[in-house]
Amino acid sequence: MPIKNQAIITRGACVTDHLVELEGIEKRYGRFKAVNGVSMAVKPGEIFGFLGPNGAGKTTVIRILLDILQPDRGRRQVLGAESALSVGDRIGYLPEERGLYKAMTPVNAITYFARLKGMKAAHAKERARELLERYGLSAVADKPIKTFSKGMAQKVQVLSCVAHDPEVVILDEPFSGLDPVNQQVLEELICALRDAGRTVIFSTHVMQHAERLCDRVIMIGRGETRFLGTVDEARARLPRRLRLTTDSTASALPALPGLEKVAEADGHATYETRLAAQQSVQQILKQCLDSGVDLSGFTVIEPTLHDVFVDLVGEDARQARTAA
Amino acid sequence: MRRIALVARHEVIETVRSRTYWIGLVITPVMFAIGLFVPSFLQRSFTPDRPVAIVDLSGNLAQPLREQIERRFARDRMATLYAHVRGFAKPDLRDAQGGLDPARVPLEFLRRSGDITDPDVDAFLAQGGVEAALDRARPLLRADAPPPTFDPQPFSLVDPPADLAAALRAGTGAELVRAYLSGERPLPPAAGAAGAAGSAGADQAGEGRTLYGVLVLPAGVGLVPAGEPVALGLGDGSRTAQLWTDAAPDEAVSDAVEGALARVLRRQALAAEASPELARRLAGLVTPFDTRLTSKADGASVTSRDVLEKNMPRVLSIALCFFLLGNLVILMTNTMEEKSNRIIEVLMSSITAQEMMTGKLLGASMVALLGVMFNVGTLMGVFFLASDGGFASFAQDLLSVLFGSPILLALLFYFIVGYFLFAGLFIAIGGLCETSKDVQSLSLPLQYFLILLPILIWTVANEPNGVAARVLSYIPYTSPIMMMARINADPGWFDLVATAVLQLVGIAATLWLSGRVFRAGALRTGKPPKLGELWGALRGQA
Numbered sequence: 001m002p003i004k005n006q007a008i009i010t011r012g013a014c015v016t017d018h019l020v021e022l023e024g025i026e027k028r029y030g031r032f033k034a035v036n037g038v039s040m041a042v043k044p045g046e047i048f049g050f051l052g053p054n055g056a057g058k059t060t061v062i063r064i065l066l067d068i069l070q071p072d073r074g075r076r077q078v079l080g081a082e083s084a085l086s087v088g089d090r091i092g093y094l095p096e097e098r099g100l101y102k103a104m105t106p107v108n109a110i111t112y113f114a115r116l117k118g119m120k121a122a123h124a125k126e127r128a129r130e131l132l133e134r135y136g137l138s139a140v141a142d143k144p145i146k147t148f149s150k151g152m153a154q155k156v157q158v159l160s161c162v163a164h165d166p167e168v169v170i171l172d173e174p175f176s177g178l179d180p181v182n183q184q185v186l187e188e189l190i191c192a193l194r195d196a197g198r199t200v201i202f203s204t205h206v207m208q209h210a211e212r213l214c215d216r217v218i219m220i221g222r223g224e225t226r227f228l229g230t231v232d233e234a235r236a237r238l239p240r241r242l243r244l245t246t247d248s249t250a251s252a253l254p255a256l257p258g259l260e261k262v263a264e265a266d267g268h269a270t271y272e273t274r275l276a277a278q279q280s281v282q283q284i285l286k287q288c289l290d291s292g293v294d295l296s297g298f299t300v301i302e303p304t305l306h307d308v309f310v311d312l313v314g315e316d317a318r319q320a321r322t323a324a
Numbered sequence: 325m326r327r328i329a330l331v332a333r334h335e336v337i338e339t340v341r342s343r344t345y346w347i348g349l350v351i352t353p354v355m356f357a358i359g360l361f362v363p364s365f366l367q368r369s370f371t372p373d374r375p376v377a378i379v380d381l382s383g384n385l386a387q388p389l390r391e392q393i394e395r396r397f398a399r400d401r402m403a404t405l406y407a408h409v410r411g412f413a414k415p416d417l418r419d420a421q422g423g424l425d426p427a428r429v430p431l432e433f434l435r436r437s438g439d440i441t442d443p444d445v446d447a448f449l450a451q452g453g454v455e456a457a458l459d460r461a462r463p464l465l466r467a468d469a470p471p472p473t474f475d476p477q478p479f480s481l482v483d484p485p486a487d488l489a490a491a492l493r494a495g496t497g498a499e500l501v502r503a504y505l506s507g508e509r510p511l512p513p514a515a516g517a518a519g520a521a522g523s524a525g526a527d528q529a530g531e532g533r534t535l536y537g538v539l540v541l542p543a544g545v546g547l548v549p550a551g552e553p554v555a556l557g558l559g560d561g562s563r564t565a566q567l568w569t570d571a572a573p574d575e576a577v578s579d580a581v582e583g584a585l586a587r588v589l590r591r592q593a594l595a596a597e598a599s600p601e602l603a604r605r606l607a608g609l610v611t612p613f614d615t616r617l618t619s620k621a622d623g624a625s626v627t628s629r630d631v632l633e634k635n636m637p638r639v640l641s642i643a644l645c646f647f648l649l650g651n652l653v654i655l656m657t658n659t660m661e662e663k664s665n666r667i668i669e670v671l672m673s674s675i676t677a678q679e680m681m682t683g684k685l686l687g688a689s690m691v692a693l694l695g696v697m698f699n700v701g702t703l704m705g706v707f708f709l710a711s712d713g714g715f716a717s718f719a720q721d722l723l724s725v726l727f728g729s730p731i732l733l734a735l736l737f738y739f740i741v742g743y744f745l746f747a748g749l750f751i752a753i754g755g756l757c758e759t760s761k762d763v764q765s766l767s768l769p770l771q772y773f774l775i776l777l778p779i780l781i782w783t784v785a786n787e788p789n790g791v792a793a794r795v796l797s798y799i800p801y802t803s804p805i806m807m808m809a810r811i812n813a814d815p816g817w818f819d820l821v822a823t824a825v826l827q828l829v830g831i832a833a834t835l836w837l838s839g840r841v842f843r844a845g846a847l848r849t850g851k852p853p854k855l856g857e858l859w860g861a862l863r864g865q866a
Contacts (some may be wrong), residue, residue, distance in 0.1 A: 022396070048804065066673050068669065068672045084673075085674075085676060088674050089671065089677075091673070093673035094670075095666060095669040095670055095673070097665030097666035097669065098666060099662070099665035099667035099668070099669070099670060100665070100667065101338060101665075101667065102339070102340060102665070103338065112330075112334055113670065115330055116327055116330055116671070116674040116675065117674055125626075157670075159669070161670075171372065183735060191387070
């Protein structure tokens with residue numbers, strides 16, 4: 001499948017190496033500021049994660065990006081156009097709240113949404129059948145959606161949003177409500193889109209998905225950007241941690257900054273300490289052995305995206321919950 | 325434009341595919357047909373057994389009263405027979421307007437119920453009644469004419485049981501009357517065959533039946549000056565005819581008895597104070613009376629068709645309101661469901677809110693129009709079938725009015741205009757709400773408006789070109805209904821064109837404003853917005 005990104009960039013109104021750009025976006029609902037100065041840019045062919053706790057403003061930003069909502073302030077550009085609606089045929093969108101015509105069959109539903117995105121009727125129908133076949137729904141292709149399980153209906157909706165082979169796919173909380181098997185199927189679909197050169201933007205508050213899939217992420221808390229960069233850059237924001245398990249007392253351990261006992265069981269205590277960037281793990285191990293500490297566990301813990309998320313927006317989430 | 329067409333097409337196909345749509349579509353003509361035919365079918369098929377006994381304490385009223393009631397029943401059969409002849413007469417016996425040609429059809433068959441006098445009935449019965457009249461009518465009827473169907477008599481006359489008559493004469497019959505009317509005491513075999521043998525009003529056997537009513541004619545019964553206490557239902561009852569029944573009587577029974585008694589008493593009074601000859605002669609006279617329209621070039625009389633032509637637009641203006649209400653509620657509910665299903669957001673990533681609303685409106689209006697045309701067509705089919713049946717002349721007049729005036733065209737035009745005028749409001753309400761409860765409370769004022777509007781229009785349309793009617797014609801939201809009601813009253817070209825322009829302006833303004841509300845409400849979750857938020861949406865602050 002040829003990648004059309006170069007063509008997009010050159011024929012767009014604004015020449016840029018980004019497919020999607022938001023700059024200083026602000027949106028208010030009455031006195032409540034839902035989005036406050038969010039800026040981001042998504043490169044062609046990358047998987048971009050939109051991370052934030054519930055109520056952080058992810059959906060509002062996505063709606064603004066899609067021109068479903070108007071920002072109070074700021075500039076946006078999608079596929080070279082100021083309004084995503086004018087290039088809507090090249091965008092696929094799965095909203096957070098799923099909806100399908102329950103009396104329709106999956107073939108007709110996918111065909112209808114693909115036709116709204118500019119496909120010819122016959123081609124759209126052919127494509128709908130092909131997708132249903134590929135994702136194991138061909139047996140129910142002509143049955144009304146109202147007879148489907150939630151997971152099956154959600155699969156149909158995801159297929160509806162990619163049926164017209166969009167260049168940019170925007171998925172708002174695509175994993176919510178899916179069982180682990182279907183989450184895996186969806187992850188594979190996202191990877192397949194990336195492999196086909198498509199750009200995928202998805203929002204989530206489950207960090208494991210973002211960690212496995214995303215090239216870059218933006219973290220939003222209370223409508224403001226808390227982080228923008230690659231997953232590795234995000235992880236690098238937090239120090240590594242060292243976990244020691246021993247039956248020796250704490251006083252026997254070498255002097256380590258921020259050492260704290262985190263667990264105790266069967267006469268063994270577990271301690272954790274932060275590792276400074278330049279600190280050598282081998283040197284700490286040597287110090288322990290030299291001090292006669294009997295180690296039964298010695299592990300270096302790399303920070304996860306989840307840790308970063310909790311560190312950056314955990315307090316926002318707690319405040320939002322309290323306010324609610 | 326392509327996307328608007330797609331949304332419209334989707335709206336049409338998905339609605340027409342649903343079973344509920346077809347059920348809704350068929351239910352109106354079915355209910356109409358049921359309302360039209362079932363009551364008369366039931367009346368004919370399940371004739372109630374209502375024996376009524378006359379106990380005459382005056383001694384000179386029972387027989388003339390029986391004869392008068394017989395005349396009443398015979399007159400009903402005559403009217404039915406003559407209507408049958410008018411409906412099924414050969415085509416060559418008709419005039420240019422479709423009525424019977426007086427030059428080729430005996431005048432007897434041109435009579436309607438009000439034209440038939442007592443001497444006419446007596447002559448009819450003397451000539452052999454229905455059978456003989458049918459023989460006379462046969463040469464006038466088409467070869468395929470079915471036999472006429474006569475409504476059953478509302479009651480039959482029986483002789484009173486001897487014990488009841490004796491008890492009432494002795495002034496002690498109240499308990500016995502109650503026992504006979506409640507069925508506690510059935511009629512004895514002897515209580516039958518009242519009046520002349522073989523007469524239609526008489527009953528042939530009384531055994532085992534329950535008496536429906538007892539008419540007691542006291543010795544002093546007679547005409548009294550209006551305003552006397554006894555005329556107002558006061559007094560001891562010694563001068564008042566009394567119809568006793570077990571429950572409130574059918575009006576067909578009480579009216580027939582009261583009317584027959586009044587005729588008998590008047591004739592007896594006239595015969596006593598003037599002459600029996602004069603009384604007989606007056607009973608056979610009618611007053612020639614005619615209403616004429618200046619609008620008719622030949623000065624012809626007002627016909628039942630003219631009356632229909634005047635009233636049909638008013639009736640259809642009411643039907644229009646209900647057509648609109650039914651279809652708009654469906655549109656509003658569908659929109660609400662799309663919103664609560666979150667389909668709207670998927671659609672809004674492909675098309676603008678305005679495009680979506682326009683597409684939905686176009687599609688829904690086509691579906692609604694299809695429904696209206698189907699209903700009108702089916703109703704006309706019902707009338708067409710009926711035009712060859714029982715109420716032939718009414719149905720023929722109706723079809724002639726529908727096809728001979730701009731009424732159908734107006735109905736379609738004002739339906740479309742009315743639909744678009746109100747649809748924007750209903751779709752905006754649907755877009756604001758997520759639950760049926762919210763939809764109901766928010767749309768209640770609009771629904772009440774459309775329910776109460778026909779009452780207002782019906783009253784005002786009495787004077788279709790009066791000030792009130794013209795004012796309502798120039799208010800966009802009442803205009804389509806009012807103009808529909810005025811359409812056959814020659815409202816004038818200026819009113820027709822000016823109101824149509826106003827209606828179109830109203831549509832444009834409503835759609836523009838409701839588009840803003842729809843866009844603001846469509847993505848909103850939870851409760852519908854408050855008034856202040858709606859105002860903000862109207863000002864484009866969504």
